[in-house]
Amino acid sequence: MSGPRVDAKVVMLGKESVGKTSLVERYVHQRFLVGPYQNTIGAAFVAKSVQVRDKVVTLGIWDTAGSERYEAMSRIYYRGAKAAIVCYDLTDSSSFLRAKFWVKELQNCEEHCKIYLCGTKTDLIEADRSARQVDYHDVQDFADEIKAQYFETSSKTGRSVEDLFRKVAADYISTTFEVMSEERGVNLEQKKDPFFYSCCHN
Template identity: 80%
Template sequence: MSAMRVDAKVVMLGKESVGKTSLVERYVHHRFLVGPYQNTIGAAFVAKPIQVGEKVITLGIWDTAGSERYEAMSRIYYRGARAAIVCYDLTDSSSFQRARFWVKELQNCEEHCKIYLCGTKNDLIQGDRSLRQIDYHDAQDFAEEIGAQHFETSSKTGNNVDELFQKVAEDYNDTAFQYMTGLCPYLSEIYGK
């Protein structure tokens, strides 16, 4: 019997240059590109299947532009998202304030969207602790306040990147069918739930 396939829409949100594209690049292609990135315009899309139990969850990842001029466009991309990875740069306190903005947006517009708070560029603070501008406990407290999982990642080293996306897939696997079967009782017979 082949694995059941389920698609999950995941959106990446956060201030420009926090490392959203690098996270996606590390997760999907297992690489870190050195040099200046060309800023994302609008959004980029990539899909990656991941095995969770007997299901294959295909994460449809929307990497949105972080520039405020694309803010209205980002709202279009996160519509209908089941998960949002809200990123901030551990070395940039203004990016954490922007992450708070995106969390409020999601809470107001996408009530069924699960939020993951992601501190990026952990490798930089490992090399020089004085570069950290967002205290771990402050970010963790905020994550608990909004009911989010909190990760500190490094796209350069790969630290916690796979774990972040694995958690998204596992959570989607745990909740998606409960949500669907609540809407359509006959689906529980089809999927054996």
């Protein structure tokens, strides 16, 4: 990859067990780990670089804990985020209500953070349509209301996962360089290769 390098902080938010960690694993490592994950405590961090036109965007992804008891801690991790991927499980209607909670939090605390709604586990509803508990049109209406992008993904099959993160990177490039045409001082210094680091993660 070549070209000017820019960094974008991305935060993953959503109820526990909606598949945030699986989504990150699929995007960064191109794998789906079978079996139950241990719940994230605090947050895990991973970075991946992607070429967008003539720029290299390093997405610094914070995978936050979904449990409500870590809610205050999650607020620490989304501060200063340029993008938030708010996840919910397509087979769990309560997870979409929780996603709405995080959207409201972001709107109140990080008004410049771009929001992406992500329905997970499409493989489950493809296998059994009756498993869908969150209506596509309801989410699309909500996405339109909050001016958010909306994706339905599967970490197991890889459906739309790459598209989601590439959209995040492309939007960041567009926004950043529109601002650069009016302001100076955006840091384009070189960064090291992608790396993986877990923070308070068991």
